[in-house]
Amino acid sequence: MSLSTLSATYLPAIEAELQHQVNRLNEPIYAPFYEMLTYHMGWSGEGAGPEASGKRIRPLLVLLACAASGGEWQGAMPAAAAIELIHNFSLVHDDIQDNSDKRRGRPTVWKIWGMPIGINAGDALFVIAQQALFDLHRHHPAETVLQAARVFHQACLDLTKGQYLDLSYENRTDLQESDYWAMVAGKTAALISACAQIGALLGGSSPDLQEAYRDFGHYLGLAFQVQDDILGIWGNEALTGKSAASDLLEGKKSLPVLYGLRRGGAFAKRWLEGPIRPDEVAALAEELAREGARLRAQEAADQMTDLALQSLRRAEPQGEAGEALFELTGKLLGRQS
Amino acid sequence: MSLSTLSATYLPAIEAELQHQVNRLNEPIYAPFYEMLTYHMGWSGEGAGPEASGKRIRPLLVLLACAASGGEWQGAMPAAAAIELIHNFSLVHDDIQDNSDKRRGRPTVWKIWGMPIGINAGDALFVIAQQALFDLHRHHPAETVLQAARVFHQACLDLTKGQYLDLSYENRTDLQESDYWAMVAGKTAALISACAQIGALLGGSSPDLQEAYRDFGHYLGLAFQVQDDILGIWGNEALTGKSAASDLLEGKKSLPVLYGLRRGGAFAKRWLEGPIRPDEVAALAEELAREGARLRAQEAADQMTDLALQSLRRAEPQGEAGEALFELTGKLLGRQS
Numbered sequence: 018m019s020l021s022t023l024s025a026t027y028l029p030a031i032e033a034e035l036q037h038q039v040n041r042l043n044e045p046i047y048a049p050f051y052e053m054l055t056y057h058m059g060w061s062g063e064g065a066g067p068e069a070s071g072k073r074i075r076p077l078l079v080l081l082a083c084a085a086s087g088g089e090w091q092g093a094m095p096a097a098a099a100i101e102l103i104h105n106f107s108l109v110h111d112d113i114q115d116n117s118d119k120r121r122g123r124p125t126v127w128k129i130w131g132m133p134i135g136i137n138a139g140d141a142l143f144v145i146a147q148q149a150l151f152d153l154h155r156h157h158p159a160e161t162v163l164q165a166a167r168v169f170h171q172a173c174l175d176l177t178k179g180q181y182l183d184l185s186y187e188n189r190t191d192l193q194e195s196d197y198w199a200m201v202a203g204k205t206a207a208l209i210s211a212c213a214q215i216g217a218l219l220g221g222s223s224p225d226l227q228e229a230y231r232d233f234g235h236y237l238g239l240a241f242q243v244q245d246d247i248l249g250i251w252g253n254e255a256l257t258g259k260s261a262a263s264d265l266l267e268g269k270k271s272l273p274v275l276y277g278l279r280r281g282g283a284f285a286k287r288w289l290e291g292p293i294r295p296d297e298v299a300a301l302a303e304e305l306a307r308e309g310a311r312l313r314a315q316e317a318a319d320q321m322t323d324l325a326l327q328s329l330r331r332a333e334p335q336g337e338a339g340e341a342l343f344e345l346t347g348k349l350l351g352r353q354s
Numbered sequence: 355m356s357l358s359t360l361s362a363t364y365l366p367a368i369e370a371e372l373q374h375q376v377n378r379l380n381e382p383i384y385a386p387f388y389e390m391l392t393y394h395m396g397w398s399g400e401g402a403g404p405e406a407s408g409k410r411i412r413p414l415l416v417l418l419a420c421a422a423s424g425g426e427w428q429g430a431m432p433a434a435a436a437i438e439l440i441h442n443f444s445l446v447h448d449d450i451q452d453n454s455d456k457r458r459g460r461p462t463v464w465k466i467w468g469m470p471i472g473i474n475a476g477d478a479l480f481v482i483a484q485q486a487l488f489d490l491h492r493h494h495p496a497e498t499v500l501q502a503a504r505v506f507h508q509a510c511l512d513l514t515k516g517q518y519l520d521l522s523y524e525n526r527t528d529l530q531e532s533d534y535w536a537m538v539a540g541k542t543a544a545l546i547s548a549c550a551q552i553g554a555l556l557g558g559s560s561p562d563l564q565e566a567y568r569d570f571g572h573y574l575g576l577a578f579q580v581q582d583d584i585l586g587i588w589g590n591e592a593l594t595g596k597s598a599a600s601d602l603l604e605g606k607k608s609l610p611v612l613y614g615l616r617r618g619g620a621f622a623k624r625w626l627e628g629p630i631r632p633d634e635v636a637a638l639a640e641e642l643a644r645e646g647a648r649l650r651a652q653e654a655a656d657q658m659t660d661l662a663l664q665s666l667r668r669a670e671p672q673g674e675a676g677e678a679l680f681e682l683t684g685k686l687l688g689r690q691s
Contacts, residue, residue, distance in 0.1 A: 041511065046536065050518040110477065114470035133451035133521050136473060140447065141514040143480060148507045151500060160494030163488060170485045174378065177478040181387040182468050199383065 019337040020344040024077065029074045034098040038149040042141065049130075053138040054145075057109055057126050057223065064123045071121060074349065075212050076101045081345065082216025082230055084338035092156035093219040095149050096165055096324055100212055102146035103169075107208075109139035114184065158221065165215050172211035179203020186270050190278070190289065197272055198239070206238025212315065213237075217332065229332035233325055233342075240321035240350050246271035247314050250302050265301055267295045269317055272317060276310040322350045356674040357681040361414065364427065368413045371435045371484035373397065375486040379478065386467075390475040391482075394463050401460045408458060409620050410548050418682065419553025419567055420617045421675035429493035430556040433502055433646045434488050437549055440506075444513055445478035451521065494556065502552050509548035516540020523571040527615070527626065534609055535544055535576070543575025548572075548667070551625035554669065570662055570679075576657035577687050583608035584651050587639050602630045602638055609654060621645055 035058060044050040053290070056062040059070030076097030083093035112125040113135050121124060127135025150169055153162045182200040186192055213234030217227045249264035250273055264271050277284040284305045287293070293301060305311065325346055334342050372395060379388040393399040396407030413434030420430035448454070449462040450472050456462060463473035464472025487506055490499045519537040523529055550571030554564045587610055601608050614621040621642045624630075630638060642648065662683060671679050 034587055042515070047515055047518065049522065050515070110473050114473055134518070136447050136451055137514055137517050137521065140480070140517075141511065144507060144510040144514060147484060147503075148511065151503055151507070156501055159500050162500060163491055163496050166484075166488055170481060170488065173481040174478065174485065177474055177481060178379070180474050180477075181384065181471070184474065185386070191519070311391070 019341040022333070023084075023338060023341050027080050028073060028079055030038060030091075030094065031080070031097055033075050033318045034094045034149075035076075035101060038095075038098050038102065038145050038152075041148065043144055050138070050141070053126055053130055053134070054142060056129075056218050057120075057138065057142075059121070062123070069121050069123055074192075074345075075104055075208060078209065078212040078234070078342075078345070079216040079219075081338045081342050082213045082334075083220035085229075085332075085334035085336065085342055086217045086220025086222040086226065087227045087335055088216075088220030089156075090338075091153060092153075093216055095152035095155070096169070096215050096219060097212075099150035099169065100172075100208060100215070101151055102142050103173060103176070104208060106139050106142035106146060107180070109135060109142060112178070113139075114180070135158070153219070161219070165218055167177065168214050168218070170209050172207040175203040175207035176293055177203075179205070179207065189270075192270060192275055194275060194279075197270070197275055201239060201242040202235070205242040206235045209238035209241070210234035213332075220333070226332050229328050230347070233328035233332055236321045236325035236328060237346060237349065240318050243272050243314055243318040243321060244350055245309055247311065247318065247345070250274075251306065251311060263302070266295060268292060273305060273310040273314045276313050277305045277308055280308050280310070282308050284310070318350065322346070325350075355435075356678040360418065360421075360675060364414055364417050365410060367428075367431065368410050368417070368434055368438070369407075371431045371486075372413075372438060375432075375439065375489075376436050378482055380484065387478070389469055390463055390471070391479060393466075394442060394457075394475065394479075396458070397637050399460070406458050406460055410438060411682075412441055412545060414557075415546065415549040415571070415679075415682070416553040418675045418679050419550045420557035422583055422669075422671035422673065423554045423559040423563065423567075424672055425557030426493075427675075430509050430553055432489035432492070433506070433552050433556060434549075436483045436487035437507065437509075437545060437552070439479050439486055440513070441545060443476050443479035443483060446472060446479060448517075450589050451517070455461070455521035455602025489502070490556070496632070499598070502555055503534070505548050505555070507553050509544040512540040512544035514540075516542070516544065526607075529607060529612055531609070531612060531616075534607070534612055538576060538579040539572070542579040543572045546575035547571035550558070550669075559669070563669050566665050569665035570594075570669055573658045574683060574686065575664060577662055580609050580651055580655040580658060582688055583610055584648065584655065587611075587642065588591075588648060600630075600635045600639075602635050603632060605629060610642060610651045612645040613650050614642045616643055617645050617647070619645045621647070655662060655687065659683070662687075 039054050039058060042054060052061060059065055059067070079093050079097035079100060080090040084090045094245065098116060108120060109126050113127045113132055114119055117125055118128050126138050130138070150166060151162060153165060179200050179202065182196070183204055186196065186200065210231050214227055214231035216228035222230065249269065264274070274288070277290060284301065287301060329342060329346065344346070376391050376395060379391060389398060396402055396404070416430050416434035416437060417427040421427045445457060446463050449457055450464045450469055454462055455465050463475050467475070487503060488499060490502060490623065516537050516539065519533070520541055523537065548571065549566050551564055551568035554567035559567065583601065586606065586608060601611070611625070615625060621638060624638060666679060666683065
C-alpha cells in the first residue's frame with residue numbers, strides 16, 4: 018500500500034512541476050509552439066488526460082529513491098521533472114525516426130505539425146529539461162547540482178548511443194544477444210538508472226549506496242524492456258492484432274526475435290523472407306513460443322529482476338518509500354517481489 | 355593586428371578542446387556514430403579541413419570577452435566549446451528541417467546517413483555541449499558554473515524559439531519587420547549574445563559590464579544576420595547563381611524581401627506568384643534594389659552595428675583582447691569600426 022499512498026501525493030506534484038517547467042514557453046507569440054509541448058505531455062488537445070500523459074514512472078522513481086535515502090522528496094522534484102522531460106524529448110524524436118503516427122493512442126507531434134517543427138519541439142523539451150535540472154539549486158548546494166548534472170548528462174549521452182545502435186540494427190541480420198543488451202542499456206536502462214542514482218544522491222545516500230541505487234535502476238530498466246518485448250509479441254493487444262501493436266509487424270529486433278533468429282527454425286526462415294503481414298502475426302508468435310523464445314526471454318527478465326532486487330536490497334532503502342520501491346519493481350515487472 | 359595575433363593562439367586551442375569533447379563518443383562499437391560528428395565538425399571524411407569547419411567565430415568571441423574582462427582565456431575554453439557545439443547541433447537539425455543537401459560545400463550529415471540517424475547525431479552534439487559546459491568546473495567555482503549554465507540554457511531555448519518562428523513563417527505573407535527581428539533575435543543573436551555574456555562572466559566582469567557585453571553580442575548578432583541577408587541576395591555567389599546560394603531561390607523571408615513585400619511593387623508581385631527560377635534571380639535582385647530594399651537593409655545593418663559598438667564601449671573591454679573585439683566586429687560587419 019505504500020506505493021499507492023505515496024503516488025497519490027507525488028503524482029499531482031510531479032504534474033504541477035512539469036507544467037511549471039514547460040510554462041517557460043508560455044508566451045503569446047509562441048502559443049502554437051507551447052501547445053505542441055502541452056499536447057505531447059498529455060495536457061491539451063483531443064484525448065488529453067492521464068492516458069495521454071504516460072505513467073510518470075521515472076519521476077516517481079526519483080522521488081522514491083530520494084525519500085528512501087532519508088531526503089525530502091520535494092527537493093528532488095526539479096530532477097524528477099528533468100528526467101521525465103528528457104524521456105519525452107526522446108519520444109518526440111523517436112516517433113519521427115520510426116515514422117510512427119500514434120503515441121499513447123493519439124497522433125504524434127510530427128504527424129500533426131510536420132517533421133521540421135516536430136524536431137524543434139523535441140529540441141525544446143531537451144532544453145527545458147536542462148533548465149528544470151538546474152532548479153535543483155533552489156534546494157541544494159551548487160556542488161550537489163553539478164554532481165546530479167554529471168549523472169544526468171551521461172544518461173542523456175547513453176540514450177543517444179542506444180538510439181544509434183537501435184537505428185543501426187535495422188538492416189542487420191547478424192545480431193547477437195550482446196548487441197541487444199548494449200542497445201537497451203542505453204535506450205531504456207540509462208535513464209531509469211539515472212533516476213535511482215540522482216534520487217539517492219539528492220536524498221543524501223553515501224556513494225556506495227548511490228551506486229547500489231544506480232545498479233538497481235540499470236537492472237530494473239533491462240528487466241522492464243525484456244518484459245515489454247514479451248508483451249509486444251504475446252501480450253493481448255499484440256495477439257489480437259487490433260492495431261500495429263505487434264512488434265512482429267513492426268519488424269522490431271526484440272530479444273525473443275533474436276532468440277528465434279539464432280535458433281534458425283521456421284520462425285527465422287519466415288522472418289528473413291521480409292515484412293510480416295497482420296494475418297500471420299498470431300501463428301508466427303505461436304511458432305516463436307514453440308521454439309522456446311518466450312521461455313528464454315522470460316528467464317532473462319527474471320534474471321534481471323533478481324539482479325534489480327538484489328541491488329535494491331543493497332541500497333538499504335528506508336521507510337515507506339523503501340517499501341514502495343520494492344512494490345513498484347514488482348508492479349513494473351509483473352510479479353510480486 | 356590584435357585579432358590575428360590572438361586568433362593564432364586561440365583557434366588551435368579551440369579545435370583541440372572541441373575534439374577532446376567529441377571524443378566522449380570515441381569507442382569502437384560507436385565508431386560510425388563518432389565519425390558522423392567528426393565529419394560534421396570538419397575533421398574527417400572527404401573535404402575535411404578548415405573550410406569544412408566554419409570560422410569558429412562564437413568560441414573566439416567567448417575567449418576574447420573573457421580576456422578583455424581581465425580573465426584567463428583558458429578558463430573559458432569549456433564554455434567556448436559548448437557554444438560552438440550547440441551551434442553545430444542546430445546546423446545538423448537545420449539541414450534536416452530545411453531539406454538542405456549541402457553544408458559548407460559538403461553533403462550534409464542526414465544526406466549521407468539518413469534522416470533518423472541525422473536527428474540523433476544532432477541530439478548527441480547537444481548532449482556533449484552540455485557536458486563541455488560543466489567542464490568549466492575545472493577552473494571555476496560551482497556557483498559560477500551554474501550562472502554560466504543559466505545564460506547558456508536561456509540562449510538554447512531562445513534558439514528553438516527563433517527556429518519555431520522561422521519555420522512558422524514559411525507559409526505566411528503578412529510578415530512585418532517586427533516578426534523578422536523576433537526571429538533573428540532567437541535564431542542568430544541569442545547564441546552570440548550568450549558568447550559575450552558568458553565570456554565576461556568568466557572573466558570576472560561586474561554584472562553591469564556583463565550586461566553591456568550581452569547587449570553587444572545581441573546587436574552584433576542582429577547586424578551580422580542582416581549583413582548575411584544582404585549578401586544572400588546581392589553577394590557575388592548569389593548573383594552569379596552558380597549554386598542555390600541565392601536566398602531568392604530558396605524563398606527565404608529575409609529582411610530585404612520583407613521590405614520588398616511591404617513595398618508591394620514589381621518584386622512583391624513576382625514573389626507572390628510562386629518560387630523564383632534561377633534565370634530570374636539576377637533581374638529580380640536588381641528590381642528589389644531599385645525598390646530601395648538594399649539601401650534600407652544596409653541602413654538597418656549600420657544601425658545595429660552602431661548599437662553593437664556603443665554596447666561594446668560601455669563594456670570597457672581591456673587590452674589586446676579588447677582591441678580584437680572591435681576588430682572582430684568590424685571584420686564581421688564588413689566595415690572598419
